[in-house]
Amino acid sequence: MSSSTHRAVIAALLSSVFTVPAFAQTTPAQPAAATPADDSNADIVVTATKRSESLQNVPISVQALTTKKLDELNITSFKQYAQQLTSVSFQALGGTPGTNVIYMRGVASGGDGNHSGALPSVGVYLDEQPVTTIGGNLDVHIYDIARIESLSGPQGTLYGASSEAGTIRIISNKPDTSHFYGRADVEGNHVSKGGFGGKAEAMINLPLSSSAALRVIGYYQHDAGYIDNVAGTRSFDVSAAATPLAPGYTGTISNAAFVKKDYNDTQIAGGRAALKVDLDSNWTVTPTVMYQDTRSHGSYGYDPKVGDLKVQHFFPEFRRDRFIQAGLTIEGKVGNWDLTYAGAYLDRKTYQSSDYTDYSEAYDSLYSSAGGLAGYFYYRDNAGRTIDPRQQVIGSDHFKKLSQELRVASPSSDRFRIVAGAFYQRQTNDIYQDYKIANLATTLSVNGSPGTLWLTKQYRVDKDYAMFGEASFDITPTLTATAGARAYIYDNTLIGFFGFGRDPAGGFNTTPYNAAGSSRTGVAGCFTTNGTRLRDAVAAGGPTTLLPPAVAGGPCTNLGTFAAGAGVQPVTASGQGVTYRFNLSWKPVTGVLLYGTASRGFRPGGINRRADVPPYGADFLTNYELGAKTTLLGGKLRLNGAIYQQNWDKFQFAFLGANSFTQIQNGPNARIRGAEIQGSLNLRALSLSGSASYTDAKTTQNLCFAADPTFTCGGATPSAPAGTRLPITPQFKASGTARYSVPIGTAKAYGQGVVSYQSSASSDVRTLAFTPTGVPYNPAASLGRLAAFTTADFAVGAEFSRFSLEIFLQNAFDARGQLSRFQQCGSCIQRPYIVPITPQTIGVRLHTDF
16 A cells, blocks of 8 residues: 555544534434443453353453443553453564564464474464464554453463464454444554654444444554664674685775664555445344455664664664455354354455574674675675675565354253354465575575575465364353364365575586585475486486475475475474363353363464474373352452463474574473453442463473483583473563543533553573574573563543543553563674563544534
């Protein structure tokens, strides 16, 4: 979407604030679609068990953020609602929207999120459709949302493979046939130490007949930047350069062309439409479509060595993330049973440019004894002159997902009731990563891609099949037993190319083979026409004609398996099994629900994108939980809590291995113990709500450098000894809200305060690793801990019959809370980056109903 289109979206949304109310005044009077009433004491209905039930009657740990709560907290993004979901944590990979990896209840080993990496352990749903993606979450803009449900613990029966640790469900408001109404919201804000931002949003609900309605929303948001790219230089060792330096290159480079204040701004534009058609009194069809275009610039992580909220980067940095999701839900009755079909198709494209100068800086230092990069590698131009070794990474992913689910449910009033169904999902990802060095010689580059040092061009397919069911039986009117199971099959494949080039002159046997001098990685491992890998064919003096690439855009194929007569086939990882859930709930008195649960979830295994690293297996999470839900003081007080222990078996562990290349292996077992509590108190004028979680997650066996079924690490020092805390998740996280409202004439004035806290956490589980030159170091220490932080938000405003006005102050005391830490490569320990929360932000919001 072009900038002119963005401006058109803003104009249309702003005009709707003022013109649509005027139109509404000329139509017959209808009930006002006012801001949702205070629901802190209302009965919250959720669909966590794929039935509509009161939150207080669902015997699992569920936290729900309602429409009213989302509006009150001014939540529009994942990072904002994740702050309120105390069992949720995440790893912000670079910090840009849509790159977060979500975790729940401490089920985190770190290093996840690579496009060829492990599948997520937390499922994300938009209405009935899964939108869980590889390589970062789908950061759906939150507007006109009925509620967000956070389901803790394995949801391996009703939700399946990527819900091993839990599920987050985003439930949109549905079209309403009763009357025409809408809303519009505009906001302007300013970020301390940054620029100006704002957003414009609008929704229209339009009845088309007594049996059909259309609901449409549109939005545009500009998030101001607050990190500066400041002037700086990098110097590389050229004292031992084997060839003369290229003109203009002295060994010292400057980023003067890229210096910019408020470097990390983001624009988000999109919309959602839903059509509801009642075919008769029993059957309803609801097609939906959503489109979103997110454009981010700069870096969302700052370099503390450079300064607070500052970086020194040397190449253009940006990311564009576009997706369209179409869904179809059919709901009806067969006899007195409910039948639901939910199908969806998601198409997501990302394209980005990243500065990779830190890699060059790190390796120049690592090989200082050989004269740095200029003395150890072959970074030269076509004239044979030593060139600037800095790298820029250009990458894209084209992710597609097709999902279908058919389920039936017996009447909820029956003493014995069931929910059962079938599920199918197919995900694909077309992966492209191009590591560029300007002016790199053609013969030293990846074949067919001049200037490319390293190329990844692969195609990934993940397929899931499942049959599931849960049955509940009321043993007595107050005692209910539930048992469920899910039989699953997964089938994952990966094929393509990764690595360096190989100079074809002299039968691929001239040196240097490529800019890194590698004789084994990249084109050297590609299959020839007789199925032999090129390096083996060269060594044997045999034919060296390469098979054409299996994935377009690559020079050949080195990630795959050769089958005579069939050519190169994808590497596969498949498996099958059964997960389960058992639950017993008891209502000893009115307003009190006690429950116990034993459940098991899984995450499929997969293929490493390095052909020399074996596939990894599935991991499993078993949960034992006791919980209580109470409604007291005539409904004014709600207090829900749970304690649990989870056993995480053979957890999938991703890390940057050789050549800073992500690889995954099954690690040891881990044990996670924790507690959660949520509460709300409504005293009419004053409403209080809060939630907190405690998580104690540790390994129970040694994490070794290579797969070791005995976990003794062969007597060597482990990478992380047994008892090491798992990373990312804070041990304690809490959030509380107080809101006071008072009538003033025909208006209602209010004041609100929100305080959130999370304790410190490690950024990496490993306490020992080795550089490419064999020097030991502590990854957790070098990356640094995520520091504990507390934030406070305040708002004051007034609500009138059809509009409201609010002034807010977010992160009031300008805390520099740390969401994540990262480094650009496995050996780039010289520059850890910190992704902070947004600095202090002041703004004004205007809302109108019509």
